[in-house]
Amino acid sequence: MQVEQMQLIDGKKVAAQIKQEIAAEVKNMIAAGKKQPHLAAILVGHDGGSETYVSHKVKACAECGFKSTLLRYEADVTEAQLLEAIAGLNADPDVDGFIVQLPLPKHIDEQKVIEAIDYRKDVDGFHPINVGRLSIGLPCFRSATPQGILTLLERYNIETSGKHCVVIGRSNIVGKPVAAMMMQKSYPGNCTVTVCHSATAHLKEITRTADILIAAIGRPEYVTEDMVKDGVVVIDVGTTRLPSTTTKSGWKLHGDVDFEHVAPHCSYITPVPGGVGPMTICSLMKNTLLAAKHEIYK
Template sequence: MQLIDGNRTAKTIKAEIAQEVKNIVAQGGKQPHLAAILVGHDGGSETYVAYKIKDCEEVGFKSSLVRYEDDVTEEELLAKVEELNNDDDVDGFIVQLPLPKHISEQKIIEAIDARKDVDGFHPVNVGRMVIGLPSFVSATPDGIVELIKRHGIETSGKDCVVIGRSNIVGRPMSVLMSQKEMNATVTVAHSRTKNLKELCANADILIAAIGSPGFVTADMVKPGAVVIDVGTTRVKSTETKSGWKLKGDVVFEEVAEKCSFITPVPGGVGPMTRVSLLKNTLLAAKKEIYK
């Protein structure tokens, strides 16, 4: 079994990005600028945005954080999105999800200029990704593809099962794995899938993105399979100072023994999600997706 080390891979990619930014600035180019809008004080969102700001500093990006309380109106948020759309200094920005229930997440996503949508959630970017045009790809699926490629994992002709069909991970992941670069034969499974255990047990590559801690057990995994655990559920714990810890969708201890490759939680997919956001921001700054 080989551990797929997301921390180490992300560190390598950050160094590559930092060097490119240094070269751009040395040649008189503009410092890439990533902005984030954070609504409320959700613990996971606070942590994630703090990491994003730290990541920007590490690679030489400029970063901005716009904060709102939970009672911000949809109109106020839309006005700020429009302001960032029109700010020439901002290359890309994200609106951290989830948002309060009185705000339509889809309306906010669609209000973002697709050319600055470095989260890759806008329907224009999703559509371009599906038909194979240059696009900003959703950060988590993009990070997983990068992990697979950089670890030399063979995907061509392999049977891949993706558990989960969310617009953020499952659906785009299935599309990326089936495209010519990866050439896998993909099945998307979900809560209504019949014979889910048997389906997973035949997969050469199993990608668990269902958001259910410990869902994938050893009897669902084929010997020698590649297992990618996307789950990051915060569960209460007496073992940590914070009182909680991250749990993946896979029971790592029992599944790892059967795998050829497996991602840990934390330290697997998570760091790659963050680094993919940096990649998208650099692409936005260089105008490589939308000329």
């Protein structure tokens, strides 16, 4: 059976609306004599994906009326030099929030870098203090991709309370935080959450019971038609670049879901690209605004 009315969740459209809302708020802040929000980013090396993400973030800052600073380092930067740059941003009163674009070169300890960031400026929501506060439902900077997912569910008025949400993937960036958010006693949330991963037995039997399926495993087209039930809401977090002869760039972005065959069974589904991706950057902008207003940490 196929669902009669499948609706595409347009992350690009929602992100554009939210950026307009942020820009209007920033205009009012500046008119009231308040400081312009300022987001900084540290980019190490020349990874294609990271370059693209950071350029999108700089562009989004301009759209939202933020000031942005990009600090670039070559791939051979030492850990000590990077930690020094982070200390500088922590101490700069003009910088409201900053991010260190991941992944980092192998000789740098990512966890050490994350923990060096002042949690009050950690707009990526990766610092253990923000992660811990998230897990017990306290105000914090929420990890951008999971927050983007929840915003999409909210903007499309998708019912979540009492639903079975299955998350495929247990990363610290998406899987774990989105599972924590979806089980909180709030909307969107209040779900019964199952987290599946590479060692999960009987995966298909579990995913077929999902009312909401969040695929964040990083394997292209991993979720197939026989893994979903009719009427499911599918959120595809995957962004794998695969070679393509049909695009100018020579590559094409693929999600974790076999969209063509899964979509007909869904009540709602996010496309790749244009689904969760634009919302991630949008959530980062929202976190920066919160940091500038000192709404979470006074």
